Amino acid sequence: MTQNLLRTLSHDLINISKTGEFADVLIRVGEDYGELDTRNFQVHSIVLSARSKWFRAALSEAWHQTRKDNMILLSKPNIQPPVFEAILEYIYGGEFDPKNFQVAELIEILRAADELGLVELIKYIELYLKDNPEIICSNIVSIYEFSVRNDNFRTLHFYCSYIMELNPSLFFLDENFALHMSKETMITLLRMSNLMMNELNVWNNLVRWGIEQVIIENSQQNQYDTLEEYNDIIKSFTHEDFIKFAELLQPCIMLINFIDFTSLDYEQLVEPFINAIGRNDLNRIKRLISMNDDEISVKYSELLNPERAAELSIIISNMYNDIESIGLCDFNLLLRGSRDGMTVNAFTSRCCGKGPTVILARDKFNKHLYGAYYANRWDHPNYHDKVD
Numbered sequence: 001m002t003q004n005l006l007r008t009l010s011h012d013l014i015n016i017s018k019t020g021e022f023a024d025v026l027i028r029v030g031e032d033y034g035e036l037d038t039r040n041f042q043v044h045s046i047v048l049s050a051r052s053k054w055f056r057a058a059l060s061e062a063w064h065q066t067r068k069d070n071m072i073l074l075s076k077p078n079i080q081p082p083v084f085e086a087i088l089e090y091i092y093g094g095e096f097d098p099k100n101f102q103v104a105e106l107i108e109i110l111r112a113a114d115e116l117g118l119v120e121l122i123k124y125i126e127l128y129l130k131d132n133p134e135i136i137c138s139n140i141v142s143i144y145e146f147s148v149r150n151d152n153f154r155t156l157h158f159y160c161s162y163i164m165e166l167n168p169s170l171f172f173l174d175e176n177f178a179l180h181m182s183k184e185t186m187i188t189l190l191r192m193s194n195l196m197m198n199e200l201n202v203w204n205n206l207v208r209w210g211i212e213q214v215i216i217e218n219s220q221q222n223q224y225d226t227l228e229e230y231n232d233i234i235k236s237f238t239h240e241d242f243i244k245f246a247e248l249l250q251p252c253i254m255l256i257n258f259i260d261f262t263s264l265d266y267e268q269l270v271e272p273f274i275n276a277i278g279r280n281d282l283n284r285i286k287r288l289i290s291m292n293d294d295e296i297s298v299k300y301s302e303l304l305n306p307e308r309a310a311e312l313s314i315i316i317s318n319m320y321n322d323i324e325s326i327g328l329c330d331f332n333l334l335l336r337g338s339r340d341g342m343t344v345n346a347f348t349s350r351c352c353g354k355g356p357t358v359i360l361a362r363d364k365f366n367k368h369l370y371g372a373y374y375a376n377r378w379d380h381p382n383y384h385d386k387v388d
Helices: 002-019 045-051 053-058 081-093 103-116 119-130 133-138 140-148 154-166 183-191 199-217 227-235 239-253 263-276 279-292 306-319 344-351
Strands: 025-029 039-043 066-068 071-076 357-362 369-374
Touching: 002 081, 025 081, 039 045, 039 081, 045 053, 045 081, 053 103, 081 103, 103 119, 103 140, 119 133, 119 154, 133 140, 133 154, 140 154, 140 183, 183 199, 183 239, 199 227, 199 239, 199 263, 239 263, 239 279, 263 279, 306 369
Parallel strands: 025 071
Antiparallel strands: 025 039, 066 071, 357 369
16 A cells, blocks of 8 residues: 555656646756757756755755746756656656666766766666676676776676676677777777687777777767778778877787788788788787798687687576676587587487587578577486477
């Protein structure tokens, strides 16, 4: 019964916040985002003062107040109207559903909540993200970069840093990593000994990140996705753009092991960006590549490369909603069809009793990749057990 009464109270307070009836405060928000994104909100000082530390101070007699038509005038130019509207629903009605917002919106709400002293809302959003590790993993770069710059988001910072220590390659699986990753984070990742990525992909990601950063600084919109397209855009770089690009790459190049590159890799992947590489680094790269030309080794399986292993780790961890297990999957090759055959006897002799198993297969006609995960161990003859 009490719950129903509180729900009615919440509903009534939210309604009065929307109508502006009996309001004594006018707040103008969003001016930093342009005139079209600016909006005025009529609100109530008694409610704001009771719910927010910042508003309690701003509406006190000690604060120099500006008034017009018996309304106290306040301004929050750095908060977007949709963000402020969501915060008002929380302030008036105690209602907030993080599922209704994209991660970028949640970050802006966290930023505004911190500025307004809404500690409860901050903890609630952090707990929601902690309990949904797949959201953190899919947006790890933007969340990490946000948390690392503010000491008030220690929960987020702890979990993002924990993921980085376990599996740094997840940062490069974030599809927007090149837009949000800082230079400091890039260097930190490249220095980590457990970065599970092919060095060619590390280089490609570094180039993509560097170009994206130059584009962002120039306030341009990127429409490029492949390395070949990045080769095209760098041809249009001005001298100043190339200097920026080179400055971004310079501290990172020495952290890449070019010994895995062949002469063909150098020609296709490195040579288009040669003007951004210092002479000493270029000589080192050529020396390492020359050592590799006579002996090319295949380090990874064609079906299970380091990047795919990292993705599988995320999928398996998400099945158990367990952020602490991310990156801890240790894959051991039990059976390879080209080597061991695909008979039942080969499978049972090599896979039974080994523990949780991942099976990967590729259709030889359409090249599609199929997979299954069995969380228990295979025990002959119980082949009919369910797989995930």
